[in-house]
Amino acid sequence: MKKIAIILSGCGVYDGAEIHESVLTMLHIEQFGASYECFAPNIQQYHVINHLTGEEHAQQRNVLEEAARIARGDIKDLSSLNVSNFDALVIPGGFGVAKNLSSFAFEGAQSTILESLKQCCQSFAQQHKPIAYLCIAPALIGHIHPQGTLATIGNDEETATATEQLGAKHVTCGVDDVVVDEQQKVISTPAYMLAGSITQASSGIQKALKALFDIL
Template identity: 40%
Template structure:
């Protein structure tokens, strides 16, 4: 029987929404595995809209769900309608939209909080013993919703290949266990059924990110 997977998006575009290559790769791997997928997004205003040519925010206002529909080819559902009992697993791609629209990590760092709607869904999947996959920056959601969980953001020593290693150190300071993994690897927290991988936290080639996300999807489906 096909596994039923919910995918939560946070907009469209790396600087203010979902990282498009990550979302696309995840969908390809889920499709190849024969999974039945439904994409969701919160029906709320984005924190801000970034000009992706300049990397600078403007004054325009946009809706997270409407922007996510660009990735979902229009087939996106209001996150408020996500019924945990209807799915076998949850996957959340990365992108700054996670840190801006699903939580406020981008503004508050370690003092961040998750949007209540998102936090409830993660906790409900966890309570039901259903696996979750998170990549890039999205494991910060698990770090807050599942205290003490094991996860990876890649490596915890900053260098040209790993420019965001400070995030890993922050997770340790929050009481989580960070596992150093390469971009084509994942970490599986068996106790919490949480599968994480670094994706674009690393300055890797796009095919390496694609391959790592394939491992994440495979491991999530094994646990489902």
């Protein structure tokens, strides 16, 4: 049975991992006959957002502890991820990717990326194992993969431009479609960058995971 690593960035679309995308990733991995294990960095998240009002809370939360909510407690510190134990990697979206795993939400083309995440993703790439980036997560591609690696982040021009300035080659893509860089084994799909419903998000994520398993 194939085993897939999932890296989460907290819990909640505005300050962590997008919950629908994360759960759909788990569901479709199992439906394709594989298993998964979840990881998250043991760091403080950038800030805390009240998802009812959109207001920022004056408190601190831990990315690993928050991500454990989605994983039902079955999650490990990113530092313990052994790439040799997995066949592929998936990174769901949510603003946690752009706030906790990187600074893309604030610095765009001048953003930095969490070093432990970069090393992990590059280890998957060096072992020729595919990685699927969902929603805003393709903003990480330029930090991790060679110049010109194909990626999609939906159709927002400003976001796409920043992604290209970081080194990826952006391809405009529909919500139910994917972009595959076969040479680099990198898959991306817009998910909630474009999706207006959970059904639309599911269609693209399912297609991205099918592409991932087709590469294996």
